[in-house]
Amino acid sequence: xxxxxxxxxxxxxxxxxxxxxxxxxxxxxxxxxxxxxxxxxxxxxxxxxxxxxxxxxxxxxxxxxxxxxxxxxxx
Numbered sequence: 001x002x003x004x005x006x007x008x009x010x011x012x013x014x015x016x017x018x019x020x021x022x023x024x025x026x027x028x029x030x031x032x033x034x035x036x037x038x039x040x041x042x043x044x045x046x047x048x049x050x051x052x053x054x055x056x057x058x059x060x061x062x063x064x065x066x067x068x069x070x071x072x073x074x075x
Contacts, residue, residue, distance in 0.1 A: 003056060003063065004056075005019055005052060005056035006019065006026060006056050007019070009021060017060060019049065019053045019056065020053065022048065022049075024046060026057045026060050026061065029053075029054060033057075033058075039054055042054065
């Protein structure tokens with residue numbers, strides 16, 4: 001899985017995952033698509049995005065859902 005299009009930079013959008021360092025968060029894209037906004041409409045609203053950016057946002061979300069956080073217990 002190639003997640004090069006998803007960037008995390010504390011200086012951009014408070015460090016939230018963004019697309020290619022732009023000020024559009026993965027969460028914004030996921031929210032739009034989850035409410036039924038078509039890919040074509042998202043791309044029309046954000047003309048600097050590419051179809052691969054939407055694929056990357058979905059892949060990043062799927063990858064994050066597979067992550068598991070565990071508390072570390074001192075030995």
